[in-house]
Amino acid sequence: MTITLKDIAKHVGLSVTTVSRALAGYDDVAKGTRQRVRAAAKEMGYYPNITARHLQKQRTDTLAFVVPTPGPRFSDPFFSELLAGIGNEAGRHHFDLLVSTQSPDSEDERETYRRIVHGRRADGVLVVRTRQNDERIRFLSEQSFPFVAFGRSDLGSSFPYVDEDSYAGTQLITQHMADLGHRRIGLVSAPAGLMFCQLRVAGYRDTLRANGLEPDQALIIGGDLTQRGGFQAAQTLLALDPRPTAIIACNDLMALGAMSAAQKLGLVIGQDLSVGGFDDIPLAEHAHPPLTTVRQPIYEIGQRITRMLVQLIQGQLAPETRQDASRSSREGETAAETQVILTPQLIIRDSSGPPPDGG
Amino acid sequence: MTITLKDIAKHVGLSVTTVSRALAGYDDVAKGTRQRVRAAAKEMGYYPNITARHLQKQRTDTLAFVVPTPGPRFSDPFFSELLAGIGNEAGRHHFDLLVSTQSPDSEDERETYRRIVHGRRADGVLVVRTRQNDERIRFLSEQSFPFVAFGRSDLGSSFPYVDEDSYAGTQLITQHMADLGHRRIGLVSAPAGLMFCQLRVAGYRDTLRANGLEPDQALIIGGDLTQRGGFQAAQTLLALDPRPTAIIACNDLMALGAMSAAQKLGLVIGQDLSVGGFDDIPLAEHAHPPLTTVRQPIYEIGQRITRMLVQLIQGQLAPETRQDASRSSREGETAAETQVILTPQLIIRDSSGPPPDGG
DNA sequence: ATTGTAATCCGAAACGTTTTGGAAGTCAAA
DNA sequence: TTTGACTTCCAAAACGTTTCGGATTACAAT
Numbered sequence: 001m002t003i004t005l006k007d008i009a010k011h012v013g014l015s016v017t018t019v020s021r022a023l024a025g026y027d028d029v030a031k032g033t034r035q036r037v038r039a040a041a042k043e044m045g046y047y048p049n050i051t052a053r054h055l056q057k058q059r060t061d062t063l064a065f066v067v068p069t070p071g072p073r074f075s076d077p078f079f080s081e082l083l084a085g086i087g088n089e090a091g092r093h094h095f096d097l098l099v100s101t102q103s104p105d106s107e108d109e110r111e112t113y114r115r116i117v118h119g120r121r122a123d124g125v126l127v128v129r130t131r132q133n134d135e136r137i138r139f140l141s142e143q144s145f146p147f148v149a150f151g152r153s154d155l156g157s158s159f160p161y162v163d164e165d166s167y168a169g170t171q172l173i174t175q176h177m178a179d180l181g182h183r184r185i186g187l188v189s190a191p192a193g194l195m196f197c198q199l200r201v202a203g204y205r206d207t208l209r210a211n212g213l214e215p216d217q218a219l220i221i222g223g224d225l226t227q228r229g230g231f232q233a234a235q236t237l238l239a240l241d242p243r244p245t246a247i248i249a250c251n252d253l254m255a256l257g258a259m260s261a262a263q264k265l266g267l268v269i270g271q272d273l274s275v276g277g278f279d280d281i282p283l284a285e286h287a288h289p290p291l292t293t294v295r296q297p298i299y300e301i302g303q304r305i306t307r308m309l310v311q312l313i314q315g316q317l318a319p320e321t322r323q324d325a326s327r328s329s330r331e332g333e334t335a336a337e338t339q340v341i342l343t344p345q346l347i348i349r350d351s352s353g354p355p356p357d358g359g
Numbered sequence: 360m361t362i363t364l365k366d367i368a369k370h371v372g373l374s375v376t377t378v379s380r381a382l383a384g385y386d387d388v389a390k391g392t393r394q395r396v397r398a399a400a401k402e403m404g405y406y407p408n409i410t411a412r413h414l415q416k417q418r419t420d421t422l423a424f425v426v427p428t429p430g431p432r433f434s435d436p437f438f439s440e441l442l443a444g445i446g447n448e449a450g451r452h453h454f455d456l457l458v459s460t461q462s463p464d465s466e467d468e469r470e471t472y473r474r475i476v477h478g479r480r481a482d483g484v485l486v487v488r489t490r491q492n493d494e495r496i497r498f499l500s501e502q503s504f505p506f507v508a509f510g511r512s513d514l515g516s517s518f519p520y521v522d523e524d525s526y527a528g529t530q531l532i533t534q535h536m537a538d539l540g541h542r543r544i545g546l547v548s549a550p551a552g553l554m555f556c557q558l559r560v561a562g563y564r565d566t567l568r569a570n571g572l573e574p575d576q577a578l579i580i581g582g583d584l585t586q587r588g589g590f591q592a593a594q595t596l597l598a599l600d601p602r603p604t605a606i607i608a609c610n611d612l613m614a615l616g617a618m619s620a621a622q623k624l625g626l627v628i629g630q631d632l633s634v635g636g637f638d639d640i641p642l643a644e645h646a647h648p649p650l651t652t653v654r655q656p657i658y659e660i661g662q663r664i665t666r667m668l669v670q671l672i673q674g675q676l677a678p679e680t681r682q683d684a685s686r687s688s689r690e691g692e693t694a695a696e697t698q699v700i701l702t703p704q705l706i707i708r709d710s711s712g713p714p715p716d717g718g
Numbered sequence: 719a720t721t722g723t724a725a726t727c728c729g730a731a732a733c734g735t736t737t738t739g740g741a742a743g744t745c746a747a748a
Numbered sequence: 749t750t751t752g753a754c755t756t757c758c759a760a761a762a763c764g765t766t767t768c769g770g771a772t773t774a775c776a777a778t
Contacts (some may be wrong), residue, residue: 004764008574016726020766047477047621050421052764054410055733072658075436075641083442084433087460089424091467096480099424099458108450116404120361120736122457128536231645256642258431263647273537282434283642286590288622299431346498363734378734389756411734414763589773 004047012040023048062096063309066112066120066136068104068129070224076253077281078298082150085302086126093310098122104129105193109136119146124309126150130161130195148309150301151195160312160338162305166196166278169294169344170203170248173276174310175347176292177246180210180354185213186237186244188223188230188254200250200278219244223254230254234261238273245355246274250276252284252293259287259351274352289350296344304340311336362405371399382407421455422668423481425471425495427463427488429583435612436640437657441509444661445485452669457481463488464552468495476504483668485509489520489554490518491578499585507668509660510554519671519697521663525555525637528653528703529562529607532635535651535705536605537570539713541633544572545596545603546615547582547589559609559637580612589613593620597632604632606713610651611643618710633711648709655703663699681698 009016015036022029022037023046029037040046054060062229065086067079085097090097113136116122123146126269127136130151140147141157166331177185187204190197205215218240221233237244238261247262249255255277262273269275270289277284277293283289291349311317317336364477368375373396381388381396381693382405386512388396413419442458449456460468461468472495475481486495487511499506500516508520536544546563549556564574569682576629577599580592589608596603597620606621608614612635622631628634629648634654638641670676676695 002477005766006764015764016764017728018726021727024766028726033726037395045477047473048480049414049764050474051410051413051478053766055408055414055735055763056765056767058733060410060606067442069443069446072443072447073641075440075657077434077436077439079435080439080442081432081434083426083439083458084428084431087428088431091459091461097458099442099446099456100450101443102450114406115409118361119409121409152744227642227645234672257645260647282432285585285617286619287585288619288647298434303374332739338712364736365734375735376737376758376760377756380757387756392756397772411763412736414733415735415737417763424723433724 002049002105003044004049005046005050005119006136008037008040008044008046011044012036021050031097035042045211054062059123059313060096060121061094062098062122062322063090063306064098064100064116064125066100066102066109066116066125066127068109069101070103074101076225077283078253078279081281081298082128082302085304086306088304089311090310093307095310105131105135111138113139117143123313124148125341126305126309131193131270132195132196136317139256146309146312148305148312150305153195156284158339160308160317162300162301162308162340162342163196164296164342164344166199167203167206168279169346170200171207172294172344172346173278174204174207175211176333176348176352177248177274177276178207178213180352181273182212182244182246182355184216184242184244184246186219186221186234188221188233188237188247188249188258190223190225190250198343199266205247223250225251225254227253227257227260230257230294231261232257234258236264238267247273248276248278252280252281252291255293256283256287257349259291270350270353272356276352280347284347285349287341287351292349293347294344295347297342301342308336308338361408362403363408363537364405367396367403367405370403371395376638417479418479418482418672419455420453421457421481422449422665423457423459423470423475423484424588425459425461425475425484425486427468428460429462433460436642437610437612437638438443440640441487441661441678443631443656444663445665448665449669452666454482456667466496469498472498476502482669483507483672485664485668490552491554491557493554501565505668505671507664507671509664512554517698519665519667519676521660521699521701522555523655523660523701523703525558526562526565526701528572528637528705529559530566531705532607532637532651532653532702533563533566534570535707536607536633536635537566537572539605539633539711541579541603541605541714542572543575543603543605545578545580545593545606547580547592547596547606547608547617549582549609551581556609563607579623582609584610584613586612586616586619589616590620591616593617597621597624597626605635605711606632607635607637609637611638611640611650614650614652614710615642615646616648629709631715633714634704635711639706643706644708646710651708651711652706653703654706657703660701667695 005016005019009019022034100112125147127149132154137153152163208215209223223229223233248260267273277291280293280295284293364375364378368378380571459471466637484506486508493512496512510522566575580587582592606617618628620638626632636650639652643652
């Protein structure tokens, strides 16, 4: 049987109120009493009932994280690293983390959000893989429920987020390929509904044009962000005649799949074909050859959105602050930013090189 | 402002009790009343407060999953797939999932378990990556708190778990290498405290001996289960003279790292060097070359331990049942098993082949 | 002696739900 | 008319905590 405040109160001959306040360290309880209560609590093995505390305090000290899992074999190193960042940061702030896996844009996903918000299951929620016309964001905004997103959206409303500049990132890697002399550069894109997909495709397209290259629709193949998807998309691209001399994938996992597909055809990556990715997951560095990619600080992003969410909940972050250049950073004590766009970094490794002769 | 039962009661002119019972579908409320209440609830946008319900029902309908994360860059596809299995199955049974990331064997990890158990934060907990003399299992057993483990342990106590037969699995792949003619077979092992590490190393050793090969301590290198770790361990192994002609890694991620290390030296995997893994993560299939490995149905294991835990909580699983051959499966309705050992399957792909001449 | 103040404690209410143990009313059988 | 059964409803307690608004005592200042 678990020990409650009432048990302690009975044991030390005080009221529940006094025991509670003694343990909480209020100064309207005598020092001696406090010590006596503390000792009794320890001796009896008291541990506060977390649920009861939640109900009384009208907050749950819990963050919710609804993971969009497209299929059962959700084998994504990107995600586990993000979760580590979120989980560790939540722990640092004494918040629990509620995780739910739901297939994106499903009725179950919608119901999950309703449950969290209306059932007061958590104090805030983290949204990842933002989508065009994202109903999750619309819903949370409407309900003015605290949330922070990893990624922007195209809704009119302003909300707190952290995002990498996908457009600039793809510009970097596309320009890199162009600088190496590539003229036929394929793209393995992502599900079109994802915001970052739009931005990355645009960055790719615009950079091609800026280099006098006309984007060729046949060189853009949809991918599902898995290695298998990258493998298959690359097979399609490599069957073209003439085939592209470079392939850029919208994430590293697909880039690795693309490398395998090319290697299966006997192509040497970095010579016969250049491959570029996005994310810089640890796998990229120790691939063969090491993958040229755009770095995204996944763990830190996880930490950051979590920290922002905690601040938002605790009222240390203005919920609807627009980015505002006129905001003076007076007194050194600048308010925390609510909309962060990270500058991407190109990591050049051996998977990219000049095109082969006649490329 | 959120709507409570009291608000509905006031609105329809009934007591809170009746409203509650109407919504719960008890038959001691008149049909007309029930409909009226239901309509009002819907109209007013009522959603039950989950925390209050938890407190009253003295259960949380929540499972806890404490993920052992060794470092910040926890980039492990194995884990995300396991989580998908756990999360989806928990959802199917209307359980929430509480996830905490803690570094293994740390004081924070211990405190997390205490909090979950004593604070009644969850109704049961999932334990993964079981360790020798596993204090988590000891603690949960002592407190007789419901839990199911992925992996066995060496404590005397009997508890419910699902595990792959790591010993047999390593036997399979080691024998496969021996059958191909390999005599010098290296092993990239895992952190020694992990139960499956012990079993896999034993399976490797015993199979070597069964083939008349004496295990060489120099051919066993510790790894940390990351690709980088496999990369480094393989570098050490490949610097030996004579070098091994085959390398077996205790998981696929390290096997992929080992492949990269070998390829960096110009070796052709499957010809100059054979490589074997363990897990069969999706990355293995589309690696170059595709990786020979031992299959572990990760997603299904996640589902299975979750289902067992739910049954345990709901009293449908005898908490301390030993595996008992004499248990008659009468009436077709066999009780669910509490200790499951899965038979591993060898997946032969192109990363393994006969040793090069003179190997 | 009175007043004021500080120190220490506590009863009751509250958080929102479910459950317990009837109460009140209706109706048919005896 | 009484009894019993059935239907429908509800007040109060309970889950375990925190907080609100005093109450009581002691003691110093007036």
